[in-house]
Amino acid sequence: xxxxxxxxxxxxxxxxxxxxxxxxxxxxxxxxxxxxxxxxxxxxxxxxxxxxxxxxxxxxxxxxxxxxxxxxxxxxxxxxxxxxxxxxxxxxxxxxxxxxxxxxxxxxxxxxxxxxxxxxxxxxxxxxxxxxxxxxxxxxxxxxxxxxxxxxxxxxxxxxxxxxxxxxxxxxxxxxxxxxxxxxxxxxxxxxxxxxxxxxxxxxxxxxxxxxxxxxxxxxxxxxxxxxxxxxxxxxxxxxxxxxxxxxxxxxxxxxxxxxxxxxxxxxxxxxxxxxxxxxxxxxxxxxxxxxxxxxxxxxxxxxxxxxxxxxxxxxxxxxxxxxxxxxxxxxxxxxxxxxxxxxxxxxxxxxxxxxxxxxxxxxxxxxxxxxxxxxxxxxxxxxxxxxxxxxxxxxxxxxxxxx
Amino acid sequence: xxxxxxxxxxxxxxxxxxxxxxxxxxxxxxxxxxxxxxxxxxxxxxxxxxxxxxxxxxxxxxxxxxxxxxxxxxxxxxxxxxxxxxxxxxxxxxxxxxxxxxxxxxxxxxxxxxxxxxxxxxxxxxxxxxxxxxxxxxxxxxxxxxxxxxxxxxxxxxxxxxxxxxxxxxxxxxxxxxxxxxxxxxxxxxxxxxxxxxxxxxxxxxxxxxxxxxxxxxxxxxxxxxxxxxxxxxxxxxxxxxxxxxxxxxxxxxxxxxxxxxxxxxxxxxxxxxxxxxxxxxxxxxxxxxxxxxxxxxxxxxxxxxxxxxxxxxxxxxxxxxxxxxxxxxxxxxxxxxxxxxxxxxxxxxxxxxxxxxxxxxxxxxxxxxxxxxxxxxxxxxxxxxxxxxxxxxxxxxxxxxxx
Numbered sequence: 001x002x003x004x005x006x007x008x009x010x011x012x013x014x015x016x017x018x019x020x021x022x023x024x025x026x027x028x029x030x031x032x033x034x035x036x037x038x039x040x041x042x043x044x045x046x047x048x049x050x051x052x053x054x055x056x057x058x059x060x061x062x063x064x065x066x067x068x069x070x071x072x073x074x075x076x077x078x079x080x081x082x083x084x085x086x087x088x089x090x091x092x093x094x095x096x097x098x099x100x101x102x103x104x105x106x107x108x109x110x111x112x113x114x115x116x117x118x119x120x121x122x123x124x125x126x127x128x129x130x131x132x133x134x135x136x137x138x139x140x141x142x143x144x145x146x147x148x149x150x151x152x153x154x155x156x157x158x159x160x161x162x163x164x165x166x167x168x169x170x171x172x173x174x175x176x177x178x179x180x181x182x183x184x185x186x187x188x189x190x191x192x193x194x195x196x197x198x199x200x201x202x203x204x205x206x207x208x209x210x211x212x213x214x215x216x217x218x219x220x221x222x223x224x225x226x227x228x229x230x231x232x233x234x235x236x237x238x239x240x241x242x243x244x245x246x247x248x249x250x251x252x253x254x255x256x257x258x259x260x261x262x263x264x265x266x267x268x269x270x271x272x273x274x275x276x277x278x279x280x281x282x283x284x285x286x287x288x289x290x291x292x293x294x295x296x297x298x299x300x301x302x303x304x305x306x307x308x309x310x311x312x313x314x315x316x317x318x319x320x321x322x323x324x325x326x327x328x329x330x331x332x333x334x335x336x337x338x339x340x341x342x343x344x345x346x347x348x349x350x351x352x353x354x355x356x357x358x359x360x361x362x363x364x365x366x367x368x369x370x371x372x373x374x375x376x377x378x379x380x381x382x383x384x385x386x387x388x389x390x391x392x393x394x395x396x397x398x399x400x401x402x403x404x
Numbered sequence: 405x406x407x408x409x410x411x412x413x414x415x416x417x418x419x420x421x422x423x424x425x426x427x428x429x430x431x432x433x434x435x436x437x438x439x440x441x442x443x444x445x446x447x448x449x450x451x452x453x454x455x456x457x458x459x460x461x462x463x464x465x466x467x468x469x470x471x472x473x474x475x476x477x478x479x480x481x482x483x484x485x486x487x488x489x490x491x492x493x494x495x496x497x498x499x500x501x502x503x504x505x506x507x508x509x510x511x512x513x514x515x516x517x518x519x520x521x522x523x524x525x526x527x528x529x530x531x532x533x534x535x536x537x538x539x540x541x542x543x544x545x546x547x548x549x550x551x552x553x554x555x556x557x558x559x560x561x562x563x564x565x566x567x568x569x570x571x572x573x574x575x576x577x578x579x580x581x582x583x584x585x586x587x588x589x590x591x592x593x594x595x596x597x598x599x600x601x602x603x604x605x606x607x608x609x610x611x612x613x614x615x616x617x618x619x620x621x622x623x624x625x626x627x628x629x630x631x632x633x634x635x636x637x638x639x640x641x642x643x644x645x646x647x648x649x650x651x652x653x654x655x656x657x658x659x660x661x662x663x664x665x666x667x668x669x670x671x672x673x674x675x676x677x678x679x680x681x682x683x684x685x686x687x688x689x690x691x692x693x694x695x696x697x698x699x700x701x702x703x704x705x706x707x708x709x710x711x712x713x714x715x716x717x718x719x720x721x722x723x724x725x726x727x728x729x730x731x732x733x734x735x736x737x738x739x740x741x742x743x744x745x746x747x748x749x750x751x752x753x754x755x756x757x758x759x760x761x762x763x764x765x766x767x768x769x770x771x772x773x774x775x776x777x778x779x780x781x782x783x784x785x786x787x788x789x790x791x792x793x794x795x796x797x798x799x800x801x802x803x804x805x806x807x808x
Binding site for chain 2: 290
């Protein structure tokens with residue numbers, strides 16, 4: 001005997017990935033709609049390493065106000081305009097399909113209870129908002145059985161957190177800046193699937209910040225308003241790089257991908273430094289990671305790794321699986337036994353590492369020292385797929401949140 | 405009885421100052437003639453703190469090849485195209501006046517012996533080439549009794565070391581980039597004399613570099629060739645800043661002077677970071693100095709100090725004499741008793757310092773720690789005059805070099 005809609009808890013659960021941009025999003029042309037000044041491109045990281053798990057549920061008997069519980073903590077949803085904007089857009093789409101088919105349960109009228117958990121500590125310094133909003137939008141869209149594609153939903157996720165739109169897809173994902181005022185053409189597109197170039201790997205060097213960073217929303221507004229160099233980046237440099245890196249991805253041309261990635265990271269941080277007051281996200285340990293990558297590439301005689309830095313000191317180092325020993329092996333040797341985070345789904349090729357990858361006398365000794373002292377944890381991962389629908393619900397059949 | 409020209413040693417001795425740019429010279433449009441991509445502007449620093457002392461001498465009986473002795477070490481003058489270019493230009497001007505007046509001794513035909521000493525250690529990390537070439541050109545011009553003005557001579561000094569052209573004058577000095585291919589309009593001009601705004605002070609925080617920097621000649625060529633943001637700086641940003649800072653100097657408007665100085669330093673280092681491979685001159689200690697300056701200005705509630713960084717990690721902090729306690733006092737309190745270099749001609753207002761300037765709880769504690777650990781020496785100085793003719797010869801009447 002099926003429960004009546006009045007007592008039933010409707011649920012949908014999804015995972016969503018983290019993404020790390022190789023062409024950076026920095027600067028909004030519209031702060032309310034989260035419309036960027038330039039297009040960006042990212043690699044979706046494997047959910048075997050990092051993922052957000054989110055259950056969206058609704059029931060007629062839930063308390064009237066929508067609820068959101070993140071990592072066990074109830075959030076004040078009413079104070080988050082961005083969350084409210086996402087939920088309003090999703091409800092409106094649900095209302096459309098309910099209006100056209102009266103047999104459907106009127107879920108749009110039910111209060112929501114959304115429960116979400118990250119499998120990685122916030123202290124890892126990885127922006128979790130992208131995965132978080134992507135999971136929220138995907139889960140509610142699944143709950144509402146919306147017909148919209150990931151591309152369509154990316155418009156909604158974008159309003160939650162700009163870069164969240166890129167976490168709705170796997171592989172290599174572009175966020176087209178678009179040009180329309182209503183933002184309807186500002187959305188994410190898969191440039192290439194994970195299976196097109198599955199060998200991409202990434203190791204994140206987790207560097208503790210000396211000081212709390214300028215939050216990225218505030219920082220990017222400062223840059224747009226004050227940097228004399230920013231307009232050149234947004235209007236000239238990035239469009240050329242977008243074309244070039246898409247070609248590199250299509251051709252699986254790692255050296256080209258790597259150089260564009262490094263140059264875009266440097267150019268983004270250059271506009272931060274050119275802001276007023278200046279914004280610094282990279283520190284001496286970050287710069288040591290830059291030097292290490294250049295030293296490894298020089299020692300090997302070809303480009304086997306590249307760095308990129310978001311709005312913080314952590315280095316994300318991309319490389320291809322075949323070069324694991326040369327890149328991750330060298331880093332592991334430098335960081336030594338005490339460094340954490342190596343084990344996991346991507347550990348296998350490093351397990352029986354005998355040689356140190358690149359001989360350490362090829363690396364500047366001060367670089368080695370800075371990394372050894374400044375990096376205590378890594379995250380070893382690789383390119384991955386987009387959100388996945390799962391049955392591991394965080395809300396039980398009665399509607400109660402389950403805390404893992 | 406006067407010595408005959410054959411046995412006489414002709415001598416002229418001058419001092420020359422260091423200058424620190426507030427609008428940076430970075431990028432050559434002609435590497436042989438040392439023609440810059442953009443104009444620049446500097447403050448000439450007092451020779452009571454830092455100076456090069458140079459004697460130019462010539463005698464018919466000197467060995468045939470010109471000699472140059474720097475800080476007691478004979479230099480291989482033939483391998484320094486830049487030195488040869490300066491000497492050839494000066495000799496040519498001497499030849500012109502000898503041709504028009506046959507009563508003059510034919511000094512242009514005599515070999516030169518030039519002896520030069522800095523009163524500051526190279527380890528201080530201050531580019532000594534500007535003062536060195538300015539002193540060399542000024543001393544030889546004096547030896548040759550050339551009628552050319554400092555402005556005219558700056559064209560010659562520029563060929564030795566670009567920024568040397570600005571050390572031929574005191575006060576506030578612009579180097580006009582010029583546009584002619586032969587470089588004849590690329591020269592230095594005094595924007596304002598020392599006496600126009602004599603209250604300008606500077607404290608140099610000497611920061612040891614973690615690694616040898618990319619030499620500036622190489623670095624600037626890399627930036628011009630590779631930075632996507634550099635052209636905007638050279639063609640748009642700097643020309644506007646030159647106008648604005650000249651106005652600030654004319655009006656003795658320290659807050660405007662300070663903000664332009666800080667922004668230009670940041671913009672210059674931004675183009676370094678945007679170069680390929682990236683160039684880093686500032687380190688965590690440099691960035692702590694940046695934060696300190698912003699913290700002091702915020703705590704005081706007005707702009708009382710500004711930072712600027714050349715191609716290295718040292719901070720040069722400008723302030724006005726009346727704000728000595730607030731700026732130098734705060735820095736002295738932070739660096740503590742063990743820091744060296746405070747005493748000297750500018751020490752007086754700090755001697756009986758009772759208050760720490762700005763209360764240290766107004767400064768980020770990590771900033772204090774980084775500066776305390778990373779800065780062991782300061783140079784306390786201020787705006788100063790241009791080269792001065794002196795009798796403190798480094799070559800005796802017999803033509804022998806005197807080593808102090």
